[in-house]
Amino acid sequence: MISFHHRIYTRAAKLSLAAIARVAACVLVCLLACSCAQHKLPEESALAITHVTLIDGTGAAPQPDMTVLLVRDRIAAITSSDAAADLPRHATIVDGRGKFLIPGLADMHVHLTGAGEPDGSRKFMIPLLLENGITSVRDMGGYLDSLLPLRREIEEGKRLGPRIYLAGPYLDGNPPAFQPALVVTNGAQASQDVHDLVRRGVDFIKVQSHLSRDVYFQIAAACKGEHISFVGHVPDRVTAAEASAVGQKSIEHLTCVLRACSANEPKLMREQFLAAAGKEKDVSSRTRQFDWAQELLQSFSEARAHALLQEFVANGTSQTPTLILLQEDSYRRGNLADMPDQRVKYVPRAVFDRWKKVALQDALAAQARDYPLRQELMEKSAHVVGEMQVAGVKILAGTDTAAPFVYPGFSLHDELALLVHAGLTPMQALQSATSRAAEFMGKSATQGTIEKGKVADLVLLDADPLADIQNTSRIRAVVVRGRLLDRAALDEMLSSVEKFAAAN
Numbered sequence: 082m083i084s085f086h087h088r089i090y091t092r093a094a095k096l097s098l099a100a101i102a103r104v105a106a107c108v109l110v111c112l113l114a115c116s117c118a119q120h121k122l123p124e125e126s127a128l129a130i131t132h133v134t135l136i137d138g139t140g141a142a143p144q145p146d147m148t149v150l151l152v153r154d155r156i157a158a159i160t161s162s163d164a165a166a167d168l169p170r171h172a173t174i175v176d177g178r179g180k181f182l183i184p185g186l187a188d189m190h191v192h193l194t195g196a197g198e199p200d201g202s203r204k205f206m207i208p209l210l211l212e213n214g215i216t217s218v219r220d221m222g223g224y225l226d227s228l229l230p231l232r233r234e235i236e237e238g239k240r241l242g243p244r245i246y247l248a249g250p251y252l253d254g255n256p257p258a259f260q261p262a263l264v265v266t267n268g269a270q271a272s273q274d275v276h277d278l279v280r281r282g283v284d285f286i287k288v289q290s291h292l293s294r295d296v297y298f299q300i301a302a303a304c305k306g307e308h309i310s311f312v313g314h315v316p317d318r319v320t321a322a323e324a325s326a327v328g329q330k331s332i333e334h335l336t337c338v339l340r341a342c343s344a345n346e347p348k349l350m351r352e353q354f355l356a357a358a359g360k361e362k363d364v365s366s367r368t369r370q371f372d373w374a375q376e377l378l379q380s381f382s383e384a385r386a387h388a389l390l391q392e393f394v395a396n397g398t399s400q401t402p403t404l405i406l407l408q409e410d411s412y413r414r415g416n417l418a419d420m421p422d423q424r425v426k427y428v429p430r431a432v433f434d435r436w437k438k439v440a441l442q443d444a445l446a447a448q449a450r451d452y453p454l455r456q457e458l459m460e461k462s463a464h465v466v467g468e469m470q471v472a473g474v475k476i477l478a479g480t481d482t483a484a485p486f487v488y489p490g491f492s493l494h495d496e497l498a499l500l501v502h503a504g505l506t507p508m509q510a511l512q513s514a515t516s517r518a519a520e521f522m523g524k525s526a527t528q529g530t531i532e533k534g535k536v537a538d539l540v541l542l543d544a545d546p547l548a549d550i551q552n553t554s555r556i557r558a559v560v561v562r563g564r565l566l567d568r569a570a571l572d573e574m575l576s577s578v579e580k581f582a583a584a585n
């Protein structure tokens with residue numbers, strides 16, 4: 082196999098006056114577009130990807146034989162390859178013949194500190210995300226003391242990594258579902274916690290499943306007062322329609338969505354708390370959970386689903402289905418031995434041991450009949466996601482990595498395939514991880530598509546992702562903030578993660 086490395090060469094281009102003028106113009110545009118512009122742009126920072134098929138993320142048809150010129154961390158020019166005869170002298174040229182260029186990907190639901198110690202994310206998750214073409218992440222709950230310095234290191238260029246948008250700790254009821262959490266039990270606390278988090282620099286507030294109704298609505302009001310959005314789980318005691326109406330900006334994992342599509346929603350909601358009050362290992366309680374889930378499926382109403390999706394559209398509520406997480410829950414845990422996964426070698430042993438423990442506990446508690454039911458729940462969820470796309474609900478690609486068996490980086494490609502399985506076109510799936518994600522974060526002026534003046538976050542693929550969405554994982558190179566990571570560099574990152582994983 083020929084390494085991509087060998088296909089990159091520095092071109093000592095003939096430098097005409099016209100070319101100098103063009104370069105100067107590009108540089109000027111770049112300076113104007115770049116708020117953090119510095120005064121001198123060394124030419125060696127120019128990178129041109131030539132003769133490539135461009136899938137720019139706007140939804141436009143692919144454009145064959147294009148040349149994309151990057152200067153520093155910005156897209157300086159996009160032209161057809163015939164018109165781009167003169168490229169900056171000393172520009173690094175990447176021959177994109179037969180390849181496809183897409184915007185850098187965003188995983189809109191990660192937990193960078195979810196796999197353990199802060200250094201773990203630097204040596205394990207961050208390189209795996211980059212290697213998989215992920216140049217932005219939305220961290221949906223984690224330790225600010227680790228995340229803020231990590232984000233700073235990346236922003237200041239001291240470390241290569243994705244752009245990080247973050248929530249910090251969850252706001253949850255008592256007991257909280259996960260750590261790190263701030264337990265909120267009254268309105269005054271809700272205002273104080275939201276205020277404190279805003280001051281610490283979070284981008285949004287994350288709400289969790291165990292919040293009481295009153296406190297949830299108080300958090301919603303506090304967020305409105307602080308002009309910050311809130312996202313997360315729909316708490317068990319709130320309906321999906323209520324969360325949408327009160328302005329929750331995104332709903333994760335379709336929490337409470339299937340319940341809201343049931344003709345028996347109020348009954349199922351009441352019964353949920355009876356089951357929760359039962360003992361975890363109590364057989365009658367597990368039987369009740371099974372019956373509950375079966376009723377959820379049997380009482381599914383297309384009419385109610387349709388009405389709910391209209392609410393989501395009207396209120397601008399986005400959805401991050403994390404189908405990969407639902408799939409892992411449904412299909413894999415019972416038969417861990419049957420699922421040798423090539424990617425295991427990239428997961429630190431201590432992390433993988435925790436994953437196995439979760440799988441084992443689940444397998445011990447589960448009954449044979451649970452698995453087909455879970456698969457049915459997964460398929461019903463996928464069905465609703467397909468209906469969401471048709472109704473015009475905005476769908477975001479997210480994974481919940483590093484939840485058990487949700488492999489950092491790789492899992493986003495699995496999620497894109499599942500979104501296509503649910504009914505999205507490959508283009509729509511791609512947009513859920515590019516332009517949609519940027520729009521959601523309020524960053525479409527600079528990110529999410531391949532357009533002149535935008536940041537140079539790009540992924541070069543060996544095969545057409547619109548022909549087969551699985552091709553998003555056939556990565557030839559990644560560009561993050563204008564910095565090229567060719568296949569050799571990506572392989573190097575993978576092998577260093579493998580070494581780290583073996584020793585930890």
Ligand SMILES: [Zn+2]
Nearest residue numbers: 190192221481
């Ligand atoms: Zn999560």
